Amino acid sequence: MAESMVGIKRSHRCTEVTTANIGQDVTVMGWVQKSRNKGGIIFVDLRDRSGILQIIFEESDCGAENFAKAEKLRSEFVIAVTGRVEARSGAVNPNLATGAIEVRAKSMRVLSESETPPFPIEENSKTKEELRLKYRFLDLRRPDLQRNMMVRSRVATLTRAFLADEGFLEIETPTLIKSTPEGARDYLVPSRVHPGSFYALPQSPQLFKQLLMCSGYDRYFQIARCYRDEDLRADRQPEFTQIDMELSFVDVDEVLDVNERLLQKLFKEICDYDLPLPLPRMTWQEAMDRFGSDKPDLRFGMELQDVSDVVKGCEFAVFKNALENGGSVRGINAEGQGHMPRKKIDALVEYAKGFGAKGLAYVAINEDGSLKSSFAKFMTEEEMGALVAAMGGKPGDLLLFAADRNKVVYDVLGNLRLELARQLDLLKKDDFKFLWVTEFPLLEYSEEEGRFVAMHHPFTMPMDEDLQYIDSDPGRVRAKAYDIVLNGVEMGGGSVRIHQGDVQSKMFEVLGFTPERANDQFGFLLEAFKYGVPPHAGLAYGFDRMVMLMVGADSIRDVIAFPKVKDASCLMTEAPTPVDPAQLKELGIEVAETEEE
Incomplete structure (x- = not known):
């Protein structure tokens, strides 16, 4: 039977109890990792997000009723224990933060019982990922995943503090936006109020952050949720998080400088790694010639x-x-x-x-x-x-x-x-090799579409000296674009943006947009460009990828609380699912039946 918490209050998390507390009474709460009955004495490993603490039950200390309850404890029961902190009676466990102490229980309440979980809650689980993702709420109890999530939270907090000190303002941009089908596929959201019309979920806050620069906010950042309806890989998810920023009155060097100092701060605080600055830079052409990749692994x-x-x-x-x-x-x-x-x-x-x-x-x-x-x-x-x-x-x-x-x-x-x-086992995860890759081609030729497409996006500034070739030899034009690469992974990227209306119109023309189409898709941005635009540039990191590299995980699924699998479905909630026909009717949507092959 579950008992209530009335009249008791947690005094410490498990590993907040230290040798300094010896002789004191503490109240701790958490999950039973394991319980061992040695006949007359019961040892319980209690786990919370901070780690593990050993609890000892003896009938002479806790009384017959509490001892009887302790005998019935099984793994994943949630309990509250009040007891006295003592130096450990057996051998000290050097592998535990609390290995030199134990708590001698005086009283205990069972706050919640648990069925036997479908897999053991343990570090470096060998359980199949499909099963773990189906029971993700249990998987997330594993200490290694909890550490990853705590690192993720800390990176976000440190980033916010650093950028605020550098004069950035945190501003949210909308997540129901106009669909602009240049690039990856959008996720579409039907509008009930405007039948037949759709919003898109943002692939990035790109246009809005440029508009914020037009509005004079100078330095913006956001830890932004983004969405792409594309085929997935180990380091891709349909929804992901970016550390997104934009700066006014800057060129490439200023953007790289502030970001190098941000990375230096994060990697020192999180990984205790002293990142030497400035970071090396390499042009796109040199990276391709030397490493065959625009995200070279320098390890x-x-x-x-x-x-x-x-x-x-x-x-x-x-x-x-x-x-x-x-x-x-x-x-x-x-x-x-x-x-x-x-x-x-x-x-x-x-x-x-x-x-x-x-x-x-x-x-x-x-x-x-x-x-x-x-x-x-x-x-x-x-x-x-x-x-x-x-x-x-x-x-x-x-x-x-x-x-x-x-x-x-x-x-x-x-x-x-x-x-x-x-x-040959040459890839050491804690050997951090950073690199800026610069001067990307502005355009690449798409055989599929029979035209040039933007290598990054249509708002990237060409290098001043290459602008003369935009009509005669578009493939020769380099962009003021830059990627930050770590150990062969593109961790982030950005560019100086076009801020002159005539250059932006020329870019649309080279990309095969008619003036009407450019206006239809991006009219609001082009309109803003008529009213005084500061030179501006920005960058966005894949937040999930950054944390993955910091903790040495093999997949971004290990640093996202509730990730999707390869086909963009959630094994735990079973999303996506069909919806009630009444909801579709209200939206004016009919689902076409497709015949199974």
Whole structure:
């Protein structure tokens, strides 16, 4: 039977009880982690969000009634215990914050009983994730998840305090907004008052924060909920949180400076890591050439080498055809991996094919300096020697080459170096390697749509010196855009925004918008631009990703209280679900039946 809390009050959380409290009476409340009856003495591990405290029940201290209740305790019962703090009678437990003490119970109330949970509440649970997410309210009791959620809360608090000190104002922007289908898919919300019309949920507060700059607020931030109806991956959710900011009267350097100091503060407070400033910067082109990725992982080497000039005269058809078609030949050196068995190399070839490679050429350098290669017979000895030298190859190394269009070569080798780093265990989670990637292309050509699309969004400022090419060579124009990358993960990104109406109109024109369409979608922003706009720039972090990297979690699901799974459903609440036909009727919506295949 559950008892009430009337007349008692918690004095401490479990790990707030310390050796300083020895001899004092305390009242603690929490969940039974486990209970052990040693005949005449019952040991109970009591758990709350702070940790675990050992409670001892002996009939001579707590009386027959309390002892009888203690005998019936099972895991996850919720109890309140009043007792005296003592030095631990048995061996001290160095793994527990409270390992030097225990509480000798004088009285106890069972506040709530529990059925046997479907899985044990323990750190690093081996239980299948599907089952844990179905019972997420139980999963969230696990100490490791609770620590993650507490870190998340602390990051938010520290961010708010830091940005407030830097003169930022926290302002909420709407979550029922106009749909602007440029970019990822919107989640739509039907309007009952305006039949046939829909709101969208925001993918980011982008337009509103620019309007706040037009309104003179100077420095804005928000910890904002955002929504994207896109296919999910381990580090994506349909709803997510951004630390979002915008600043007026600044250029790239000022935005990067304030954010570097924010990151330095957060990583010192949360991870006790001293982040040296300024952070390194690398242009997008250099990142692609050296790492095959615009979010390079700098924790290990294995950089890409362009050997196109070295092999341009050779007769190996794979290299020859790639160069004749305007592509390149590049390689990576997996140092010390020359002994890799053929089976493993074949597995790497298959992995590379997943990123568009037709195959991989390789050279294994034996310890005696002789070569084992998939293409040596098509090359002269001098050509092979020059290729190995260009790659810095030494006895014991494995050289891997891709030859194709640049985009494919970057993709293949960029992912291959990461796969090798995983296999060779080179990725240490507490080795924080930060990088700003700058000067992104403003536009990228979409084969699908047959036009240029914005690489970030249509409000990004071109670099002043490249504006002259916007009509003649749009692909050449670089943007005043920047991403903050940590250990191969894009943690945030932003740009200087266009603040001149004529440049914004030109950008829409290059993106294939008619003036009517631009006005239909973004008329309110263009209207605001007629009334005095300050130069402005901003940045947004993926808050979930940031916390994931800080705590060393493998997935953002481990740092979100109630996450969705791959198909954007919630296993616990079973959302999304069909709704009452009466609700649909009121909204003027009819659901079309689709035939099952």
